[in-house]
Amino acid sequence: MHGLMQDWPLLCHRIIDHAAKVHGKREVVTRSVEGPIHRTNYADIRRRALKVAQRLDREGIKLGDRVATIAWNTWRHLETWYGIMGIGAVCHTVNPRLFPDQIAWIINHAQDRIVMIDITFISILEKIAGKLPSVERYIVLTDSAHMPPTTLKNAIAYEDWIAEADGDFAWTMFDENTAAAMCYTSGTTGDPKGVVYSHRSNVLHAMIANSGDALGAASKDTLLPVVPLFHANSWGIAFSAPAMGTRLVMPGARLDGASVYELLSTEKVTVTAGVPTVWLMLLQHMEKNNLKLPDLKVLNCGGSAMPRSTIKAFDDMGVEVRHAWGMTEMSPLGTVGALQGEFSHLQGDARLDRLQMQGFAPFMVEMKITDDAGKELPWDGKTPGRLKVRGPAISGAYYRIKDDILDAQGFFDTGDVATIDDQGYMRITDRSKDVIKSGGEWISSIDLENLAVGHPKVAEAAVIGVPHPKWGERPLLILQLREAESVTREEILGFMDGKIAGWWMPDDVAIVDSIPHTATGKILKTALREQFKDYKLPSAAA
């Protein structure tokens, strides 16, 4: 027996329809790439997104065709998202911070037919355009006055391009499982992998993001997403904000502390979202100039762990810090660290301990932690395990890769190692490929690194496991020192002594000139493992 409710497929363009109808005058403010502040609203964004759809249709773009965007957070970028998805094409957001060769690889893998691009990134694309046979045309996200000369094929200014459409056009209707968008993850090993979101997953994720414990924005709020639209599905904000009618402030290309502060302050932003680096820059700018943000209520922070001192600084200002965790494969929200009732009155270190955790899963994200054999481990806040997730906005496969990426119960392995406590709060302790397995127990490389960088002479720290005849693996601490500093093994290990369990203590310390990183700023441990592959621990030689 079926229910007798209406058949109403979950389609992304229904979100902008809702925003235009119910919250049509709500502002979308952008610091434009060209410079000035630009103001529009949801009704106009929908009107122009329909023109994008109409123009794409005229270019011959069909259901399932891929259209790339390489752009900052602006109103035009938002319009292209809804325009592309609204005819059932797939919006492929390309991260301009990748190496040019990686950009070429993913555009070719996705077989993008059209590329929408900010003026900022034209020079990058011009260098690789010859290697992109699938691309028929480049739409430059500016007007004719700001259109630079370019060798990009069939390039046209966006404003001229959509001016050719009258907007008398209707969204296409299709199954809610139709692909809406794609985003490639760039791991530290192997080729990038394409995550393909569906209309259903994007709509459900918007509902998750708008629940009271997630991003924390309602229709009376103003939300500034520092997190770029090209990063992990923009944390879903391109969908959740219009679904809620939240006023949006888009920072464009300028993400430094002063620029972000200026927008937060002048536009009276109440909720924001971004990575720890941005908040650290903001904080330094505010402290240096003795500035305040009286309107800011909620600061969402994800992408990597937020330092305790940064959390404390915002918490002391009365800003609710929500430490989040997720990944491109999760649309991306996995957990958010809103304080449940039991913890909302905590003070001091107990409060910071809780805020520093990655938070709990909202409904529609199922989590479990397991050992290497897949056996479930207890939620006791102590036992670390491989973190696996299941839900309607979580990847079930990668684009054009046949491998089955789910376990027998349908869970996806996040590659993270975490503990979860009996209130559902999760804490990331490591990446599973980086955890050090010593005598059957796991040692967190992240915890050791965080401890070591606390030493005043240390600029950056990395811990890798190296083979050991008795324990299997033991930790090696690799340090990059601050300029003109030197340090002894004993000095560093003495600093760490007493702050960790004795058997976690690194067996040795190595000093390097420079710790290698990926294009997106992560420590490249594969390179370190290669570099230290013949390293013999003093303890192993004995």
Next chain:
Amino acid sequence: MHGLMQDWPLLCHRIIDHAAKVHGKREVVTRSVEGPIHRTNYADIRRRALKVAQRLDREGIKLGDRVATIAWNTWRHLETWYGIMGIGAVCHTVNPRLFPDQIAWIINHAQDRIVMIDITFISILEKIAGKLPSVERYIVLTDSAHMPPTTLKNAIAYEDWIAEADGDFAWTMFDENTAAAMCYTSGTTGDPKGVVYSHRSNVLHAMIANSGDALGAASKDTLLPVVPLFHANSWGIAFSAPAMGTRLVMPGARLDGASVYELLSTEKVTVTAGVPTVWLMLLQHMEKNNLKLPDLKVLNCGGSAMPRSTIKAFDDMGVEVRHAWGMTEMSPLGTVGALQGEFSHLQGDARLDRLQMQGFAPFMVEMKITDDAGKELPWDGKTPGRLKVRGPAISGAYYRIKDDILDAQGFFDTGDVATIDDQGYMRITDRSKDVIKSGGEWISSIDLENLAVGHPKVAEAAVIGVPHPKWGERPLLILQLREAESVTREEILGFMDGKIAGWWMPDDVAIVDSIPHTATGKILKTALREQFKDYKLPSAAA
């Protein structure tokens, strides 16, 4: 091209699984029907709901079979919902306030096989049980110590019944469009009509209810639903609260002002939901005893229009009043009157004007207003039209009724007449069958009634349209006076003069001993129309 996200059907039992796992210790507090306060939590509710599922399975209940509940808001009632739905059976909530004949009619129409019943309602059911051939067994929601003697067939105390199960049982998995629950609407004409919710619609509705602008509860909140589980799908709270991990306080059978106040106060409730009558009783109790509710933040009010004075009283206390509108066919949320940013700083009459409106539609509820011919009318805050709705948690058909109830665009006619302004705020002005059509324009019977009851001698007022040779219809004002009062036509019309447009003024006034009502307390205008069917307006005689 399809998205590559996981296949994760939206099933109601996933909600209680989430609550048990992430918010397992969060309390569910009940004023039990037997008297004492009872405390449990989401983990235990899930554990016992699995026993309900296991016992139903043993009784031979299969996918699609109907199981009725006739019960107050208690932890046991919540357990039965998840237990019934968790094996794909259909939870049919019966409103005990209906006339016994209506109860018998809907149980027979639904062909319920088992009835779960509170001790309070045994005597009602004993009187009609002989006319209910489909019912095989009655489960009385109490323990053996409180089990009364009863003639109900195969009656057993709930606690004894589930004690026969060991709980080693798993939920059934099925398509998300499977029927989960049903609820009959009792209009003023014709037979009751069965609304059938699906698992998908209930889950999506829970997400709507948990968005920041809807019910306003997060995991740190305590929510007291005064609205009964048997009324309009409990406003979705049986799903939204566990999905969010919100602490629940269930009021059981005692809904008077003193009892509701006591629970709100002692359990430090932050969010509540119910009909205006309840809030009026609460207010009277608080004023009489000079009481306060410092923890209460949000009061959701729906079911009928909340009087301006009641709104003002709570608003003055600093409680955020959210005036909501919906209907059983909408799961039931249609609009909620949270204040958007533009209105949040309003004061005085302008603030009350806004709070008195029924609010705006959340994403997933589409609204339009049309004339009688179906032509869309403008959202100008002035033009009234038939209010029609579309969405995934809105009825597309009634149970075992073949009629097509949607228009060509798939919208359901709510039967209400409303205006909508350019910010999406909706105001109900009438029921479409009650609106008076005078010379092609519509006069709101509700507005006239609200005005007339403001006269100190008037106890209740009803306005109906009566035939008029020139205007088609003109309003007749029918009054029931306060005890021992009398009033002249001129006195009443003089009181109304200047407060409405001249052409809205009723053509005549009639005094009756008593205005008739339905079982659920609505004015029975069909009976008044019958009573006044030969009435000649003085203006028509001229």
